[in-house]
Amino acid sequence: MDAIEVSHIIKQFGPLTALNDISFSVGIGETFGFLGPNGAGKTTTIRILTGISSPTSGTATIFGHDIEHDTIAARQSMGIVSENSNVYDDLTAWQNMMFSAELYHVGRNEREKKAAELLTLFGLYARRNDIAHGFSKGMKRRLTLAMGLVNSPRLLFLDEPTSGLDVQSNLIIRDVVTDLIRDGVTVFLTTHNIEEANVMCDRVAIINKGHIAAIDAPERLKKTIQSVQSIEFSFDHSSTDQLDELRHFPMVNDARKAGDKFKLYTEDPSVVIDAVMSYARSHNLKVISITTLGPSLEDVFIRLTGLQRSGGTVHAID
Amino acid sequence: MPSIDREKWIERLSREISAAWAIAKKDMRIYYLKPNIIVSGILFPLFMFLAFAIGKNAPPGTLIPGLIAITLLFSASSIEPVSIPIERRVKTFDRLLSAPISLHSLVFGESLSGFLYSLGIACLPLVIGVILFSTSIVHIPILVIAMALTAFCFATLGTLFAAYPTENVGEVMSMLNTLRLPLIFISGVFIPISAMPQIGQEIALFSPLTYGNDMIVYAYTGVSLYSPLLDIFVLVIFIMIFQFVANRLYKKFNE
Numbered sequence: 001m002d003a004i005e006v007s008h009i010i011k012q013f014g015p016l017t018a019l020n021d022i023s024f025s026v027g028i029g030e031t032f033g034f035l036g037p038n039g040a041g042k043t044t045t046i047r048i049l050t051g052i053s054s055p056t057s058g059t060a061t062i063f064g065h066d067i068e069h070d071t072i073a074a075r076q077s078m079g080i081v082s083e084n085s086n087v088y089d090d091l092t093a094w095q096n097m098m099f100s101a102e103l104y105h106v107g108r109n110e111r112e113k114k115a116a117e118l119l120t121l122f123g124l125y126a127r128r129n130d131i132a133h134g135f136s137k138g139m140k141r142r143l144t145l146a147m148g149l150v151n152s153p154r155l156l157f158l159d160e161p162t163s164g165l166d167v168q169s170n171l172i173i174r175d176v177v178t179d180l181i182r183d184g185v186t187v188f189l190t191t192h193n194i195e196e197a198n199v200m201c202d203r204v205a206i207i208n209k210g211h212i213a214a215i216d217a218p219e220r221l222k223k224t225i226q227s228v229q230s231i232e233f234s235f236d237h238s239s240t241d242q243l244d245e246l247r248h249f250p251m252v253n254d255a256r257k258a259g260d261k262f263k264l265y266t267e268d269p270s271v272v273i274d275a276v277m278s279y280a281r282s283h284n285l286k287v288i289s290i291t292t293l294g295p296s297l298e299d300v301f302i303r304l305t306g307l308q309r310s311g312g313t314v315h316a317i318d
Numbered sequence: 319m320p321s322i323d324r325e326k327w328i329e330r331l332s333r334e335i336s337a338a339w340a341i342a343k344k345d346m347r348i349y350y351l352k353p354n355i356i357v358s359g360i361l362f363p364l365f366m367f368l369a370f371a372i373g374k375n376a377p378p379g380t381l382i383p384g385l386i387a388i389t390l391l392f393s394a395s396s397i398e399p400v401s402i403p404i405e406r407r408v409k410t411f412d413r414l415l416s417a418p419i420s421l422h423s424l425v426f427g428e429s430l431s432g433f434l435y436s437l438g439i440a441c442l443p444l445v446i447g448v449i450l451f452s453t454s455i456v457h458i459p460i461l462v463i464a465m466a467l468t469a470f471c472f473a474t475l476g477t478l479f480a481a482y483p484t485e486n487v488g489e490v491m492s493m494l495n496t497l498r499l500p501l502i503f504i505s506g507v508f509i510p511i512s513a514m515p516q517i518g519q520e521i522a523l524f525s526p527l528t529y530g531n532d533m534i535v536y537a538y539t540g541v542s543l544y545s546p547l548l549d550i551f552v553l554v555i556f557i558m559i560f561q562f563v564a565n566r567l568y569k570k571f572n573e
Contacts, residue, residue: 013573050416053573072330075418086409090348102340103417105333 001064003028003155003186004049009058011044011210018044020210021058026203028063028154031187033197033204033218037305041210042190046157049188050080062155076104079153083160083190085140089133093124093143096132097150104151111150118146122172138169145173155186162196198297206304213304221300228253228299231272233290234261235280242283249275263293334423341414341427342434349401350435354487358400359393360439366392370508379451383538384507385443387531390468391498394436395476398428399490402480415572425477425564432473433466440465453538460546461537467553468530474560475526481567501527506535511543526556 004026011019019041026032036042047053049060051071060067065074087096094115101111119125122142132140141161148156161177162170177200181187191197197204198218205215214221235242238260246262247255251272254265266272269292280287349355367385374381405411414424444461447453455461479494502508504518505527511519522528529549536542542549 052412052415072418072420075416078416080413080416082409082412084409086413088344088348088410089408091344095347099340099344100413103337103414103419105337105418 001028002026002061003030003063004032004188005059005061006045006049007059009045009048009055009060011041011048011053012056018210019048019055022207022210022212023058024205024212024215026186026188028186029181029184030203031181031189031201033201034188034190034207035194035197035204035301036207040207040305042207045207046159046188046190050078050157051075076151077154079148079151079156081145081148081156081158081161083163085137085144087132087135087140087143087147090131092129092131093119093135094128096143096147097128100147101150106151114150114152115146118149121176122146123168136166137164138166141165142169142172145176149176149180153185155188156180157188157190159190160192161189163192194296194298194301204297206301208305214300218297222295222297225295225300225303228265228295228303229267229269230263230265230293230295231269231276231290232261232263232293233276234288236286236288238262246276246279249279251275261289265299334419337417337419338423338427338430341424342430345397345401345428345431346434349397349431352400355396355400355435358491359396359435360389363388363392366502377451379447379453382443382447382451382453383531383534386440386465387468387505387507387527387534388502389440389443390436390465390530391472391501391527393439394432394469394472395479395494395498397432397435397473398477398480399494400487401431402428402477403485403487403490406483407485415568421565421568422561425474425561425568428477428480429470429473429561432476433470436469436473437465440469455538456540457537457546460533463550464530464533464537464546467550467557468527468534471526471530471553471557471560474557474564478560478564478567481564481571483571501525504528506531506543526553529553529556 002025004024006022006024009019009022010017022041022045034042034045044053048055049062049067051067051074054068062074063077067074088099091099097115097119098111101115106114116125119128122145124139124142124146127135127139132143135143145161158177161173165173177187181200187200189197189201201218203215203217204221206213206221214224216224238257240257243255243257243262246252246264249264249272251266251268252264253267256263264272264276273290273292276290277287279285363385367381367388371378371381371385402411405414417424448455476494479490479497482490482493484490504514504522505511505525506522507527511522511528514522529544529552532542532544533546533549536546536549
């Protein structure tokens with residue numbers, strides 16, 4: 001039995017097909033990343049997996065419980081941490097925790113013990129009697145995660161857990177999630193931070209336009225596009241004008257500038273390294289650093305979703 | 319029913335009731351003192367009543383049943399049309415939709431807070447009537463049943479209207495008032511149903527307030543248009559219909 005089994009799910013909204021025959025499974029204790037551009041079908045998939053929405057056809061089970069027909073049993077083993085820090089601003093941190101525990105039928109003694117433990121873990125115990133309205137974004141995010149864990153879930157849906165957070169909150173959340181993974185909790189992670197998925201996930205699925213474009217371990221996915229390698233380097237004096245010249249080097253497919261570093265994408269790094277060194281000599285520049293990089297998970301994502309790079313950002317081309 | 323099934327069923331019921339109660343408690347803590355609920359649930363029915371009662375040549379005590387009826391209508395149906403659109407906007411409603419509880423319990427829990435709020439508010443005119451105007455109550459149990467059923471009926475109606483998928487409180491309130499305002503004129507609160515034209519009397523049959531008001535009048539005077547048993551039966555039917563329709567609408571609009 002898997003933690004999640006999705007079989008041939010189709011979801012239509014009138015004439016629009018949001019999910020087109022998607023199937024995948026997530027093993028117990030696995031950390032599974034679910035990536036895709038905006039509008040690809042991530043939210044629809046999560047809404048179906050959490051029983052908020054029903055599929056037009058196909059089935060999904062959570063630890064063997066059909067999410068459509070045995071919804072309550074399926075939900076009982078989940079914790080859901082949505083992208084929005086959806087805490088009750090007018091309640092205290094403690095009242096938020098108690099409410100969440102009551103919704104998930106956690107017994108009185110256990111919920112008080114668990115709430116105290118989680119608020120301490122997330123650095124919020126001292127503020128437990130303060131209403132959440134006065135909390136910072138990072139504190140609300142930590143409280144949201146604490147509320148999602150109050151029923152000791154076996155499966156945790158994490159939607160953009162660290163997006164836009166301060167360093168302290170980011171570190172606390174990553175540490176807690178790492179501990180949960182170590183304790184065998186299955187994590188279904190949705191994130192725009194591809195590096196986060198690369199580091200945390202056993203496998204990732206990339207969804208695009210309602211189809212699963214690929215599912216595999218991050219390293220195996222990267223191997224599928226070995227042709228996308230890159231050279232990252234910096235000069236002692238850099239300017240954006242240099243980017244145009246670098247882009248026209250032979251064998252360079254794409255060029256980007258991020259901070260003081262240039263990144264040139266190529267299928268033949270040795271040719272491009274020679275060209276960069278010649279360019280530096282002819283322009284009287286000193287090369288401060290130079291590194292050859294393999295394809296990143298972001299490169300795989302871009303390749304599979306049909307997005308394109310522009311400067312330091314990624315834009316949809318559809 | 320085998321005992322193991324019965325135990326599971328009782329455990330499930332107990333969990334559903336405790337989750338519904340948690341939702342109701344949460345609403346009480348957050349929304350009871352919100353300004354728009356005070357205006358819509360307390361001040362609005364009071365001023366509506368005064369607008370019609372002042373100048374009426376009747377002893378003040380005789381107006382108490384009508385005041386109780388419209389207080390129950392407005393206060394019971396005012397909580398969820400405010401709380402649910404707000405919770406949609408701040409995404410806390412998703413928390414309820416994805417919790418391990420049935421949609422029936424969610425609707426019941428939401429309605430419970432409106433029900434309790436309304437009962438509390440409607441006790442004010444009741445107490446005022448007894449203390450200031452020495453208004454006597456002929457059938458106290460009937461009054462208790464009438465107030466409870468009427469409050470729960472309109473609380474469920476409020477939850478039903480709040481199913482409309484908007485984050486804007488004003489939109490739900492506008493739709494609700496389109497129904498609530500005519501109800502007070504066709505339900506015998508200000509004009510006795512027997513004094514209405516035939517068409518008015520027929521329309522009154524479709525208003526739950528007709529039966530709630532009829533029972534409250536009976537509790538105070540011992541006289542009513544319909545039998546209290548019929549009033550109870552019809553109000554229970556209205557509650558079941560509202561609960562069923564609300565359940566279907568929440569399911570449909572969350573797809």
